Amino acid sequence: MNQLESRRAYTRERTIALQSELNSARTLLDGKACVYATGSFGRLEANQNSDLDLFIVGRNKDDSGANSVRLSQLSRLDEICIKADLIESTRKLIIPDFDGDGKYLVHYSSGELINTLGMPEDDANNTLTGRLLLFLESRPLLGEETYNYVIDEVIAAYWRDYEDHKGEFMPAFLANDILRLWRTFCVNYEARTERKPDEKKIKGKIKNYKLKHSRMLTCYSALLYLLAIYKRENTVSPKDASEMTRLTPSERLEWLLVQRDLSEASGEVRSLINQYNKFLGDTDFDEDTLKEKFMNPEQSKRYMKESYRFGDLMFEALSKIGRGNRFFRLLTV
Secondary structure (H helix, E strand, O other): OOHHHHHHHHHHHHHHHHHHHOHHHHHHHOOOEEEEEEHHHHOOOOOOOOOOEEEEEEOEOOOOOHHHOOOEOOOHHHHHHHHHHHHHHHHHOOOOOOHHHHOOOEEEEHHHHHHOOOOOHHHHOOHHHHHHHHHHHOEEEEOHHHHHHHHHHHHHHHOOOHHHOHHHOOOHHHHHHHHHHHHHHHHHHHHHOOOOOHHHHHHHHHHHHHHHHHHHHHHHHHHHHHHHHHHHHOOOOHHHHHHHHOOOHHHHHHHHHOOHHHHHHHHHHHHHHHHHHHHHHHOOOOHHHHHHHHHOHHHHHHHHHHHHHHHHHHHHHHHHHHOOOHHHHHHHO
């Protein structure tokens, strides 16, 4: 069994175990909100060292006006109780505590995710990240009906001009936001990574290695998928977008690999899958062990070389699938 297969099986097993503990949270959500996982649990790539990256999203009380954008049907008190249940259950199952001491375990309304599209506060309020990770690498933990409703609302927002351009719709709005998210990840890494002392420098190298694999795959697997659909159909429908959200980033690569009309890129896609498998194996350790590995100059150099190679393969796959394609031109210029 390769790393992807074993990680998927482990993630599903742990998710089912966690869901069985969350009876109180499930009752409180009751059609009003959902909890979805992103990160390694959302990508079905968790291991025993993985923590949970979760978002809570509630339906708007009234979706008819901008003034109601922050009004979730889930009350603040119920939100607190749900978070308490999540914390208690993860500790019971010996899942690492939430990153940042729970700082990123936030509650948005569906209106906040959608109505901030393109607005200055989209970055500041972290709704860009919450919305796009929902779209690109999420899995519902609780409240699947609301989760599907929110995804449909997000797709409708990005595809708002579709009806007038059904035969030639290019998902430029979404693509630009995906590229924006990727650049945000890169800028945040540069701004927040400390180079001194050596221990923090090593920790930064590990983050860089993960950024250039898992974060890159999250963003660019979606662009590859959308590019492939547009190349085939000269349009991308809301249904196409919905089907894409049901696949994890690595499953999108596997989908690309079996498309006969994309055979010219099959070598690069297969290499991406193989290298990603290797990346998962190389990072299948606790933090202290990873630090020791990256402290070895030769090993660290090899890791960095591999991360650049992964980016090269991604570019080559994009170039072959997008050759002569207007959508590909938009992604590059």
